Amino acid sequence: MALRGPRVWLWRWRRNPLKRRADAVESWVLLGAWAVTVLVGVAVGLATAGSVEHGMARERAEWRPVQARLTDGTPGAPNGQKMWAKVRWTAPDGSQHTGQARVSPGSEAGTAVTVWTDPAGRLVTEPATATQARLRAALAGGLVGAGAAMVPFTTGRMLRGRLERRRIDQWDTEWARFGPLWGRTTG
Structure with a gap:
């Protein structure tokens, strides 16, 4: 089990002399990806639910x-x-x-x-009752909203992975430059 210190809120945005620019970029990418994921999921879900419920109300009125x-x-x-x-x-x-x-x-x-x-x-078929229509609209909105939210979530994860690979490459470059100066390297 790893030992950890106390949990610090908003640690990604605090000043730290060891924090690199890539760390700050990653923290903003994470925040942006989560915000867009939630906004897209909710907006698309509500729009879908409203559309489904409106269509079923029209069926009840016309059929x-x-x-x-x-x-x-x-x-x-x-x-x-x-x-x-x-x-x-x-x-x-x-x-x-x-x-x-x-x-x-x-x-x-x-x-x-x-x-x-x-x-x-x-x-x-017999049209759905108002209660059935609300349930179907909520299910459809939830599923479509979750599916739509996966796009910005996956994009954020891919961007974060790319930033991580870039950071590892930078560490490798710096290690290759400064490691031999220490006189002894591992590996």
Whole structure:
């Protein structure tokens, strides 16, 4: 276990005669990378969440339930799971449409079922409730925000690694110059 002294806040920005310019640059790169990472993650996450929630609110406002009728009967299923069947409905403009919908097994032809349609009369799924929309928007915003935050985070890590390699090269150069003056080198 390594012995460490007391933790000093903001140690990267304090004056120190042994601190090199590369150390100061690295500290600012780190601070900048973290700040940009947080800002990008939050901004992109909030924008995504707002967009997703707005889209789902628009769906709730535009999509309507419509009464449809089964065109063919469905066989009874022993497990009682809903099955796909052909249905027919009339769109708000009066045109007739047909499509597939999930219905209870054992339903007879002509049975009324509720389907959801968009303004053009096409079949759609039932829109998400406001609570479901908030949850989906939060999940999407969190995932997209975290993904977007990885760009500045990774860029900062790569830049820091490059600064570290440059610092090691400088140490090697200085060691090669001053090491022999000490009379004995290791290695």
